Amino acid sequence: QVQLRESGGGSVQAGESLRLSCAASGDTTGLYCMGWFRLVPGKEREGIALVKRDGSSEYQDSVKGRFTISQDNAENTLYLQMNNLKPEDTAVYYCGAGPSVCLYGLGGLPNFMGSGTQVTVSS
Secondary structure, three states, X not given: OEEEEEEOOEEEEOOOXXXXXXXXEEOOOOOOEEEEEEXXXXXXXXXXXXXXXXXXXXXXXXXXXXXXXXEEOOOOEEEEEEOOOOHHHOEEEEEEEOHHHHHXXXXXXXXXXXXXXXXXXXX
């Protein structure tokens, strides 16, 4: 089993930045792909960024150029640097991991997910 714990959410003004962290623990040896997903009430969950252990990454169009995903393999920690935040970025952000992220990318449901961290952006 894998446990994921997000942190770093908060309330900011439009244009400001936040950095989310996700600490992975448990059986992390097979976590070749990890990503960030978000959920807005009334909307479907969406994948916004993923990274593979080889360092390659993929982003949803709405966050390209503003968000950067990175990982520290030695610390089993995933990050999401979010710059120039917009009100439409307001959501609960989840860290996800597992083979399904590798197979299905941003459109898949991760095998493992954390409990989420709230990000609120006001205009």
